[in-house]
Amino acid sequence: MTLNIFENVDRPNPSNEELNTQRKWTRAYVVVLIIIIASVIYITMLSYRTDTTTLEKPTLDVYAKLPKSADCFCTNLSIPYHTFVNFNPQLHEVCKNHFIEPDGEWMSLLYDSYEDQRHNKRNLRTFQALTTNWHPVVAHEATSGWIYMQAEKYNLSSCNCATMPGCVEPMSLELNTGSNWTVPGMMIGCLPLESMLESTLECIYDQYCLNTITQIFLAESIQPLFSTRTRFKPINTTKLTTIASELFIEDWGVEFIYEKYFASCQPKTCSYVLSERF
Known part of the structure; x- marks a missing residue:
């Protein structure tokens, strides 16, 4: 590079050492100038x-x-x-069906047609208002006896109502043939509320299940619900406690x-x- 912008006009014939110094300053000046111009362009590009x-x-x-x-x-x-x-929420089909009509067949089955007062824990209604979860036990000895209260047990006696009020076991009914039939999805236990929440709606979706129940207590059949109309699936494992926690709402309709x-x-x-x- 022979460019020399720092040439001394008063000395037209500088020495080689002086000429080299001027050219070095020229190179440094050009480099610094390029850096400054590039910086200005870059800053301008980033400015808004x-x-x-x-x-x-x-x-x-x-x-x-x-x-x-x-x-x-x-x-x-x-x-x-x-x-x-x-x-515009859409409720579960059971909330707007014949199963909850006050004068419907199902309500008649539960409250009117079957007025059984036997203290049977497998009663279809499982209403604890008719019985209690405790019963007296008499222990006889040679000369004296005493009575103590024992809590009801469910689920093959592995669950005690005294310590676990949520004890439940499958409900069974005695058919006209004399055999016991387990009602699909329905549970019984210490408290009616716990029994209901631990149950499923499987039976009211099944025509055979409804027919079996109505053959015992009613002369005419009850139509089942449609499993395609609910989001709570599978119907045989979805408990009422799950449906109740969702307020029986199928679609909020917002x-x-x-x-x-x-x-x-x-x-x-x-x-x-x-x-x-x-």
Whole structure:
């Protein structure tokens, strides 16, 4: 490189040592100049200019075209949910079926047609109002005897109502033939509530199960539910406690109507910031 921008005009014939020094300074100057120019270009490329735009009372069509970063402030700060939310929950089929009709066949089976007062733990109704979970036991000795109370036991005597009120075991009925039949999905136990929650709705989906029950107590059959209409599956293992925890709701049926929300909001202003490079 022979470029020399630091040449001394007063000395047209400098020595070689002086000429080399001038050329070194020239090279250093060129390198520094290139670095400065590149830095300026790079900084300029990264520099943005921000512009804030504010719109007064925008319509829904205008709002839909705004950037997602736009901030809008509602005129009405408190908006009732019912103005923009439609709520139409769909209940489990058992909640709107003949199984809960006050004058229906199933309710008649449970309350009217079968007035059995026997203290039988396998009673179809399993109502503990008719009996108790404790019973006296008499122990006889040679000269004296004493009575103590013993808690009812379920599930092959491995579960004691005194310590575990949630004890349950499958329910069975005595058929007209004299044999015992286990009712699918239905449980009995220490408390009616625990028995119900630990049971499934398998039987009321099964025509054979309903026919077997109605043949004992009713002269006519009861139609089963449709398993295709429920989300609580499998029906033979989904307990009532699971369905009850979901409030027997198949579908919440929630619909948000944004147009109504926007109309209730009535935005005063909408503002957004746009950034662009120089």
